[in-house]
Structures are given as structure tokens and as C-alpha cells.
Amino acid sequence: MEYVRAFLVGGIICALVQILLDRTKLMPGRVMVLLVCSGAVLSAVGLYRPLFDFAGAGASVPLLGFGHLLWNGMKEAIQENGILGLFMGGFTACATGVSASLIFSYLASLIFNPKMKE
Amino acid sequence: MVEQFQDIAKKKKEKEYQKYVKKMTPTHNLALNMLKAFLVGGLICTLGQVILHTAEVMGADEKTAGSWCSLILIFISVVLTGLNIYPRIGKFAGAGALVPITGFANSVAASAIEFKKEGQVFGIGCKIFTIAGPVILYGILSSWALGVIYYILLQLGVTG
Numbered sequence: 001m002e003y004v005r006a007f008l009v010g011g012i013i014c015a016l017v018q019i020l021l022d023r024t025k026l027m028p029g030r031v032m033v034l035l036v037c038s039g040a041v042l043s044a045v046g047l048y049r050p051l052f053d054f055a056g057a058g059a060s061v062p063l064l065g066f067g068h069l070l071w072n073g074m075k076e077a078i079q080e081n082g083i084l085g086l087f088m089g090g091f092t093a094c095a096t097g098v099s100a101s102l103i104f105s106y107l108a109s110l111i112f113n114p115k116m117k118e
Numbered sequence: 119m120v121e122q123f124q125d126i127a128k129k130k131k132e133k134e135y136q137k138y139v140k141k142m143t144p145t146h147n148l149a150l151n152m153l154k155a156f157l158v159g160g161l162i163c164t165l166g167q168v169i170l171h172t173a174e175v176m177g178a179d180e181k182t183a184g185s186w187c188s189l190i191l192i193f194i195s196v197v198l199t200g201l202n203i204y205p206r207i208g209k210f211a212g213a214g215a216l217v218p219i220t221g222f223a224n225s226v227a228a229s230a231i232e233f234k235k236e237g238q239v240f241g242i243g244c245k246i247f248t249i250a251g252p253v254i255l256y257g258i259l260s261s262w263a264l265g266v267i268y269y270i271l272l273q274l275g276v277t278g
Contacts, residue, residue, distance in 0.1 A: 002167060002171065003164050003167050003168070006160075006163045006164050006166065006167035007160040007161070007163060007164045007167075008160065009163070010159050010160050010162065010163025010164070010166075010218070011155075011156035011157065011159050011160025011163070011214075012156065013159065013217060014155040014156060014158070014159025014160070014211075014213045014214040014216075014217045014218070015152040015153070015155045015156040015159070015213070015214075017155070017213040017216070017217050018148075018151050018152045018154075018155035018156075018212050018213035018214070019148065019152065020213075021151075021212055021213050021216075022148050022151055022212075023148075028216050028221075028225070028249075029225070029248075029249050029252055029253075031213075031216065031217075032216070032221070032222060032225075032249065032252075032253050033252050033253055033256045033257075035217065036253055036256065036257040036260070037256055037257065037260040040257065040260045040261045040264055041260065041264065044264040044267075044268070055163075056166075056167050056170055056171075057163050057164070057165075057166030057167035057169070057170045057187060058160075058163045058164075058166075058167065060166065060170075060184055060187065061162060061163045061166035061187070061191065061218045061219055061220075062159070062163070062217045062218055062219075063217055063218070063219065063221070063222060063253075064217075065219070066219060066222070066253075066257065067257060067260070067261070069184070070257050070258070070260075070261040071261050071264060073261075074261045074262070074264065074265040074268075075265070075268060077265075078265055078268060078269055078272065079272075082269070083269065085265070086262055086265045086266060086269060087262075089261065089265060090257065090258040090261045090262060090265075091258065093261075094254070094257065094258075096185040096188055096189055097188045097189075097192065097219060097222075098250070098254060100188065100189050100192040100193065100223075101192050101196070101222060101223045101226045101227075101250060102226065102246065102250070104192060104193055104196040104223070104227065105196055105223070105226045105227040105229075105230040105231075105246060106230060106242065106246065107196075108196050108197070108199065108200040108227045108230060108231060109227075109230040109231045109234045109242050109246075110234075111200060112200035112201070112231050113231070113234075114231055114232045114234070114235075115202040
């Protein structure tokens with residue numbers, strides 16, 4: 001059942017963003033930025049947590065979940081370290097995702113060559 | 119007479135050109151695009167749920183399981199990008215391939231691979247952040263701004 005919920009919620013988020021892509025001609029980069037920032041806001045006002053509890057990866061895998069992750073890290077860091085936490089939380093939270101993307105991508109650039117556009 | 123014929127021929131050509139433009143412009147079938155995005159996006163999230171569940175069964179807490187989930191999805195996405203498979207998924211699925219974390223990893227890997235010829239520092243080093251840069255900057259900035267508000271509310275005793 002948890003797989004069905006993840007499939008449905010993740011799918012619906014993607015389908016909604018597809019409307020945005022088709023109707024506004026927003027570039028993919030802007031859409032990603034928009035999603036991460038919206039995720040952080042939704043999480044801060046307490047709306048994203050219930051969605052995550054319901055859908056699991058359906059809520060955490062889309063980039064909205066990345067924003068949710070950032071906010072959670074920020075909140076914890078502030079509770080632990082106060083003002084200093086404001087400058088620690090974000091990077092601590094997204095460390096795995098960002099490091100993995102950068103490191104794997106660098107290694108990939110050593111192995112693979114650019115393909116011709118079809 | 120000749121001019122008239124030329125005029126007609128010109129108009130005919132123009133009409134044909136308009137037809138050609140209309141034919142070549144991709145028609146956006148929104149419902150179909152949404153369906154594709156739904157299916158592929160849903161599948162990627164389901165795969166994420168499999169990883170999340172497996173990690174939790176192996177004894178990881180929620181946070182660690184989430185990290186494993188991102189790590190493995192990112193790895194798969196980067197490999198598929200290198201093999202030129204992810205761009206094909208993206209072409210088919212649109213937002214379904216863009217919205218999940220795999221879409222982020224894809225754009226990071228794609229720019230690293232594409233610009234390797236321009237050198238280690240100004241090629242890969244700079245261009246790897248083409249998409250990652252804005253996402254990280256605005257993600258960190260927005261969570262910082264929200265954090266400032268949260269900190270103030272905390273000091274005022276409004277929230278716990």
C-alpha cells in the first residue's frame with residue numbers, strides 16, 4: 001500500500017508540474033529552483049510533513065522534498081545552535097544529495113563522452 | 119498579367135509555409151503529457167519507496183533511510199545520463215523525469231560531461247554548477263530566510 005501511495009502522490013506532483021511546463025514555457029532550471037523554494041516554504045508552514053508521512057518517497061523524491069529536507073535541517077540547527085545554526089542547517093541537510101550529485105557527476109565526466117544530439 | 123500570376127504564386131507559397139510551420143511546431147497535448155509525467159514520476163518515486171523501505175528494514179532511521187534513497191537514485195540517474203538513456207526518458211516524460219531528485223542529478227551530470235572539453239576548472243568546474251548552482255543558492259537562501267523568521271518567533275516565544 002505504501003508503494004501505491006508513493007506512486008500516486010509522486011505522480012500527481014509531476015503531472016501538476018507538467019502543466020506549469022506546458023503552459024508557461026518556464027525553463028527546467030527555473031522550475032527546479034521554484035520547486036525547492038516552494039518545498040521549503042510548504043515545510044516551514046507545516047504542510048509538507050503530513051504529506052511525507054502519507055506518501056513517503058512520493059513526497060521526498062520530488063524536488064519539493066529537497067526543500068522540505070533543507071527546512072528540517074535548518075530548524076534542527078537553529079534549535080541546537082541558535083544564530084550560528086542559521087548558517088549550518090541548510091548545507092548539513094542537503095550534504096548527501098549535493099555531494100553525491102557533484103562527485104558522481106565528476107566521475108561520470110571522466111568515463112563518458114558527450115553524445116551527439118539526436 | 120504576369121504580375122498577377124507572381125502574386126498568386128507568392129501567396130500560395132506563403133500559405134504552404136504557414137502549413138509547414140504548423141506541422142513542425144510540436145502540438146502540446148497537455149493531457150497526454152500529464153499522463154506520461156504521472157507514470158514516469160510515479161515510478162521513480164515508487165523505486166525511491168523501495169529503497170526507503172529496504173533501508174528501514176535493515177535498521178536505518180528515517181533520516182538515514184532518506185539519505186540512502188537520495189544517494190542511490192542519484193547514482194542511477196548519473197549512470198543513465200552518461201549512457202544517454204536519461205535524456206530519452208526526459209524527452210518522453212517531461213516533468214516526470216525533471217521533478218524527482220534524479221532530474222537534478224541528471225542536469226548536474228549532463229553539464230559536467232558536456233563541458234569536459236573546456237577543461238577541468240573552467241569546463242567541468244564551472245559548468246557543473248549551471249543547474250546545481252541556482253538550486254543550491256536559492257534553496258539555502260530561502261531556508262535561511264525562513265530560519266530567520268523562525269528564530270525571531272522562537273525568541274518571542276511564539277513557537278516551540
